[in-house]
Amino acid sequence: MNGGVLPCREHTDFPVGGAGGLTVSELDYLVRLREGGTPFFAERRAGGAWTCRFGGYVGAIALPSGRTLEVLPKTAGDKPQAARAAVMRMLAATGMAPSVEGDLGQYAACPHLIEAYLRVAAQLAYDAMRFGLVRSYRREHLRAPAIRGRWRIGAQLARLPERVDAHLLNADVFTADTIVNQALKAGILWVERLTASQPTLALCRSVLARMDTVRALPLSRPTVAAALAGLTLDRRHAHLERPLAALRLVVRGDGSAIASGDGAPGPAWLFSSERLFEAYIAQRMRRVVPEFRIVAQGPSRPFDTAGRFLLVPDMTAQVDGRPLVVFDTKWKQAEEAQHISQHDIRQIYAYARVYRTASAVLLYPALEGKAGKLADITVQDDAKTRLAAWRVPLPETTAADGDGTLRALLADVSHYASL
Numbered sequence: 001m002n003g004g005v006l007p008c009r010e011h012t013d014f015p016v017g018g019a020g021g022l023t024v025s026e027l028d029y030l031v032r033l034r035e036g037g038t039p040f041f042a043e044r045r046a047g048g049a050w051t052c053r054f055g056g057y058v059g060a061i062a063l064p065s066g067r068t069l070e071v072l073p074k075t076a077g078d079k080p081q082a083a084r085a086a087v088m089r090m091l092a093a094t095g096m097a098p099s100v101e102g103d104l105g106q107y108a109a110c111p112h113l114i115e116a117y118l119r120v121a122a123q124l125a126y127d128a129m130r131f132g133l134v135r136s137y138r139r140e141h142l143r144a145p146a147i148r149g150r151w152r153i154g155a156q157l158a159r160l161p162e163r164v165d166a167h168l169l170n171a172d173v174f175t176a177d178t179i180v181n182q183a184l185k186a187g188i189l190w191v192e193r194l195t196a197s198q199p200t201l202a203l204c205r206s207v208l209a210r211m212d213t214v215r216a217l218p219l220s221r222p223t224v225a226a227a228l229a230g231l232t233l234d235r236r237h238a239h240l241e242r243p244l245a246a247l248r249l250v251v252r253g254d255g256s257a258i259a260s261g262d263g264a265p266g267p268a269w270l271f272s273s274e275r276l277f278e279a280y281i282a283q284r285m286r287r288v289v290p291e292f293r294i295v296a297q298g299p300s301r302p303f304d305t306a307g308r309f310l311l312v313p314d315m316t317a318q319v320d321g322r323p324l325v326v327f328d329t330k331w332k333q334a335e336e337a338q339h340i341s342q343h344d345i346r347q348i349y350a351y352a353r354v355y356r357t358a359s360a361v362l363l364y365p366a367l368e369g370k371a372g373k374l375a376d377i378t379v380q381d382d383a384k385t386r387l388a389a390w391r392v393p394l395p396e397t398t399a400a401d402g403d404g405t406l407r408a409l410l411a412d413v414s415h416y417a418s419l
Helices: 024-034 080-094 101-108 113-131 153-159 179-194 198-209 221-229 235-252 273-288 342-355 402-417
Strands: 005-009 013-015 041-046 049-054 057-062 068-072 136-144 167-175 268-272 293-296 315-319 322-329 359-366 372-378 386-393
Touching: 024 041, 057 113, 057 273, 068 080, 068 113, 080 101, 080 113, 080 268, 080 273, 101 113, 113 179, 113 198, 113 235, 153 167, 179 198, 179 221, 179 235, 221 235, 268 273, 273 293, 273 315, 273 322, 273 402, 322 342, 322 402, 342 359, 342 386, 359 372, 359 402, 372 402, 386 402
Parallel strands: 005 068, 322 359, 359 386
Antiparallel strands: 013 049, 041 049, 057 068, 057 268, 136 167, 293 315, 315 322, 372 386
16 A cells, blocks of 8 residues: 555545545545445535535545545644544544554554554564464374374275375374464455555564464455454463454454445545544543443433433433433534534533433533633523533643543532532
8 A cells, every 4th residue: 555645634625636636536436435325525516626525534545546545633633643643542442443552652653544553553463473373282184104193093994994104193283373373464464465664564574474384364355354353362362452453453444434345455444533532531531530430322311201202412420320410522623612502502401401410511622722611501490400511632632631621520510419
């Protein structure tokens, strides 16, 4: 996979044609991906200009031309490396990709997100090889001049009854040519095929040199994907879980909203920005405030007495099984209180009343260190329902203290719940 990178931001217009835009054939490829069911972009002509707009998704797509389209979050600052790091950490929080906290900087500095995860997969496999290949016994049918193992008497009498120099045997062979190692080797061969990075290529070749006794599977996407998907790991393979997870992302695009197909030039990954932000906040809340039980996507409750309409909040914080506060994450910029939409306010008000919580909170991503409370709202109703809006830092995009912001947020809602 070689060629240039087409960097763009979600919710911004990207040109078709010209030196820095998509070619018509590249656009045709994106249209075919969109026909798979996910409307991840829209094209339009206005004033003689032809543009695309990618909305609500971040990720990268390998194009048939050899170039890679990378869609980064608009809310994650102006630097591509910081935006890429934010995406990688949020992917790790959802479980769609392995955590790369220790070396996130070097991966985020890769040319684009696909190349970053090719490097991750190769590095994790290289690190796993320090423990050596996991070997196991495999039952094989042998023909040997001397008896070693179990003699297959029935087969011997049927096929070689008079031979004393050839014996049909069942033997347990201690080998590295196992199903797990075959899948790992196939995944690394796939990475080697895709990468245009010399450091990643060097890692792949070092891993493959240590796996010369492992049989190579046919190098096709269906074969490699099936090999990685059908593994049963035990305690001997614990150190392989992370490299195998990275390889599944590279080959299968786990969690992506679109599928690139077997004949595609490389991965096509697009992930919902809203869900990534929501999962990241939920994971971080569970870590910094363990006294609350954080429930994502629920619990659901009927909005009306007939139960025809359900409410499913993004998150609830519970104490002793009772909702304390309801959260609704919004993947949009809100720099001032007046930027909060009335629709968002009405939505969390409905959550607060139906779930009978003292408050409900809107959560926005923080930019340029502007984290903390954005607005306090007391509703003019009998219960004097309290609503709030907070800005929470994204990873690697702001100097603000994300953990401190979440602790302050939950301390604030706990205070109002105790009144």
